[in-house]
Amino acid sequence: MVDPQMVMYEEEFNHIQVVCDKLVRDANALVVFIVDKNGQLIATSGEYEHLDTTSLASLTAGNIAATGGMAKLLKENEFATQFHEGEHQNIHIQIVGQRVILVVIFDERSSLGLVRLRVRKATAELDRIFESLLRKVQDPGTPSPFAEITDDDIDNLFND
Amino acid sequence: MSFINYSSREINCKIVYYGPGLCGKTTNLQYIYNRTNPDAKGKMISLATETERTLFFDFLPLSLGEIRGFKTRFHLYTVPGQVFYDASRKLILKGVDGVIFVADSQIDRMEANIESLENLRYNLQEQGYELDNLPYVVQYNKRDLPNVASVDELRELLNITMAPDFEAISTTGQGVFDTLKAVAKAVLTDLKRGS
Numbered sequence: 001m002v003d004p005q006m007v008m009y010e011e012e013f014n015h016i017q018v019v020c021d022k023l024v025r026d027a028n029a030l031v032v033f034i035v036d037k038n039g040q041l042i043a044t045s046g047e048y049e050h051l052d053t054t055s056l057a058s059l060t061a062g063n064i065a066a067t068g069g070m071a072k073l074l075k076e077n078e079f080a081t082q083f084h085e086g087e088h089q090n091i092h093i094q095i096v097g098q099r100v101i102l103v104v105i106f107d108e109r110s111s112l113g114l115v116r117l118r119v120r121k122a123t124a125e126l127d128r129i130f131e132s133l134l135r136k137v138q139d140p141g142t143p144s145p146f147a148e149i150t151d152d153d154i155d156n157l158f159n160d
Numbered sequence: 161m162s163f164i165n166y167s168s169r170e171i172n173c174k175i176v177y178y179g180p181g182l183c184g185k186t187t188n189l190q191y192i193y194n195r196t197n198p199d200a201k202g203k204m205i206s207l208a209t210e211t212e213r214t215l216f217f218d219f220l221p222l223s224l225g226e227i228r229g230f231k232t233r234f235h236l237y238t239v240p241g242q243v244f245y246d247a248s249r250k251l252i253l254k255g256v257d258g259v260i261f262v263a264d265s266q267i268d269r270m271e272a273n274i275e276s277l278e279n280l281r282y283n284l285q286e287q288g289y290e291l292d293n294l295p296y297v298v299q300y301n302k303r304d305l306p307n308v309a310s311v312d313e314l315r316e317l318l319n320i321t322m323a324p325d326f327e328a329i330s331t332t333g334q335g336v337f338d339t340l341k342a343v344a345k346a347v348l349t350d351l352k353r354g355s
């Protein structure tokens with residue numbers, strides 16, 4: 001069914017960023033990023049300045065959606081882990097919880113074994129953070145920033 | 161599924177262009193891409209066959225500006241219109257916030273339009289959405305061609321719910337931004353209402 005609204009707060013974002021930064025170091029990775037299953041980039045860490053992370057996020061989500069579709073046809077729940085090996089760089093993709101995807105890009109300075117090990121640990125931590133985030137979002141007491149928006153605000157966006 | 165990020169102060173919304181094969185979905189995105197300032201857009205990604213038919217999706221990230229200190233970002237996707245890519249179409253609809261149905265105005269594409277619209281309703285329902293509850297607009301494309309149905313006929317067949325609709329020639333851009341703005345506005349209005 002339709003998932004609840006995806007929301008990210010400062011507090012959880014900072015926790016997630018810490019996990020990503022740590023994963024870059026511990027796994028000797030080039031880049032770590034987290035995407036939600038709809039392709040929205042949540043956090044990035046490492047040497048990503050030269051990378052088109054928005055495109056990568058959308059393609060990662062498309063990739064996970066496609067393999068998820070294949071899994072369904074095989075009556076599998078999902079393929080939680082993927083690994084793509086290139087000549088110089090490799091990509092490790094891990095589904096975290098039900099909603100987000102953890103991507104690690106690494107080269108010969110690291111190894112699949114090390115990345116796997118560190119990803120497992122990071123996944124457990126991220127799981128906890130996203131669980132608590134989800135609880136917060138579902139709490140009806142949490143106000144939305146959109147309650148305040150007026151029709152004029154929306155119209156102004158298009159007056160250029 | 162819009163994504164509100166308080167940390168980066170951004171709202172992300174997903175808009176999907178749906179419609180039969182060759183109706184002009186990819187052409188809409190290409191026009192938008194070509195006419196948008198570099199600082200307001202990201203790269204356009206097209207996963208297409210060698211004959212330029214969409215294979216999985218096109219993707220174009222756009223920034224529209226700020227509302228109350230939140231950057232509004234729209235992720236535009238097209239689906240592959242060819243009938244046998246249905247599995248891919250379902251995947252692209254996941255997390256959608258707004259839909260544009262692009263109809264091909266040519267009379268001999270009317271059945272394809274109707275079939276695609278039914279397919280859209282069905283695929284949305286499978287995901288727990290109802291088209292009539294979603295921000296939704298219709299575009300009658302290819303108005304420049306000779307053998308096209310009248311807008312009244314198109315409305316009767318493809319837009320009985322009277323969603324906002326637009327005539328377009330997406331190769332020249334006519335109607336392209338009007339269509340996009342209408343759905344973007346509907347998405348934001350929906351967010352406001354839903355909150």
Ligand SMILES: Nc1nc2c(ncn2[C@@H]2O[C@H](COP(=O)(O)OP(=O)(O)OP(=O)(O)O)[C@@H](O)[C@H]2O)c(=O)[nH]1
Binds near residue numbers: 239302
């Ligand atoms: N004359 C005319 N041709 C158009 C118009 N819009 C699109 N086309 C042409 O129609 C053909 C198909 O357009 P696409 O944008 O690739 O169609 P699509 O809907 O993405 O097709 P799929 O990817 O197969 O689903 C191209 O040759 C376009 O140039 C239009 O308004 N008028």
Ligand SMILES: [Mg+2]
Binds near residue numbers: 185187213214239241
């Ligand atoms: Mg296309």
